[in-house]
Amino acid sequence: MAVYTEVADEDLGRFLARYDIGRVQSCKGIAEGVENTNYLLQTTGGRFILTLYEKRVDRADLPFFLGLMQHLAARGVNCPTPVLAKDGVALGELAGRPAVIVTFLEGMWPRRPAVSHCAELGAALAGLHLAGADFSIPRRNALGHAAWAPLFAQSRDRADTVQDGLAAEVDETLAVLDASWPGDLPAGVIHADLFPDNAFFLDDRLSGIIDFYFACNDLYAYDVSVCLNAWCFEQDGAFNVTKARALIGAYRRVRPLSAGELAALPVLARGSALRFLLTRLHDWLRVPPGALVVPKNPLEYLRKMRFHAGIADVRDYGVEP
Ligand SMILES: Nc1ncnc2c1ncn2[C@@H]1O[C@H](COP(=O)(O)OP(=O)(O)O)[C@@H](O)[C@H]1O
Ligand SMILES: N[C@@H](CCOP(=O)(O)O)C(=O)O
Secondary structure, rough: EEEOOOHHHHHHHHHHHHOOOOEEEEEEOOOOOOOEEEEEEEEEEEEEEEEEEOEEEOOOHHHHHHHHHHHHHHOOOOOEEEOOOOOOOOEEOOOEEEEEEEEEOOOEEEOOOOOOHHHHHHHHHHHHHHOOOOOOOEEEEOOOHHHHHHHHOHHHHOOOOOOOOOOHHHHHHHHHHHHOHHHHHEEEEEOOOOOOEOOOOEOOOEEEOOOOOOOOOEHHHHHHHHHHHHHOOOOOOOHHHHHHHHHHHHHHOOOOOOHHHHHHHHHHHHHHHOOOOHHHHHHHHOOOOOEOOOHHHHHHHHHHHHHHHHHHHHHHHHOOO
């Protein structure tokens, strides 16, 4: 995560007095990530993550996020769980932001995911979909297909300063996706941002999943397409069909994908590439002064979006229908 909000020592002291987690030894800002403010909190009781929710998190969604982590953890998904304060409440307020403390997960995210990581990830994603199926709180995808045009409208006039012709290319893609977006595929709770930096590994085995703050109800196959984009391209932009085969194959062994879901993958992957292009473009044009954050390059996702536009058949992802 990034650090957008600094916390004064006395505010932290007052906040932590609500908890029974020992005495603070250190509280260090974590520079990774782009969405919320996170601190690594070391106390005499152990290590924790202190999260202050920033711009994209709506307070009304916090019961969904916190409840989902508890729900998934109770079904065997290794994910952070909110630490309850002495009064039994997880959510508090710190430096004017909603804030929680969650449990710390051991492990490292893979800087260069290998085929074996992709297979582990595919199986874990399917497991997460199954584990979330009976979660009772619904949340619409605030960054789903219907949100992309209004989101782009906020950056459209400056898009061509990032790349010549970008505005026209996004307009055209939005129109294509509007005409072809599938509506009747299996849906449920999805993670929606399961990038390598949100998956921890220990000895090459997936040990935990973090960052549920984009989780929502949407198409399961859309979540697969997010992972295809995030895990199966090389740093030079080349698509790695072996990684895609491993990811999707492992997913299907845990949760089978229907013929309709497989057929829709190219359009879903084009859409999920556009979704990350748009949020990155939005943030690229608006880096808050003084924030400890490294904005992510929107053009990486333009290239991925173009790749999927050229996919006619799911076999091009190395997958048999
Ligand atoms: N529960 C956790 N256990 C261990 N490390 C964590 C945990 N949550 C976050 N982190 C650390 O913080 C970094 C950013 O977290 P993340 O949730 O991805 O932030 P953002 O939502 O801003 O992307 C992770 O890469 C990891 O180093
Ligand atoms: N995954 C997104 C950015 C938000 O993810 P985070 O895990 O870094 O908060 C992207 O790559 O655009």
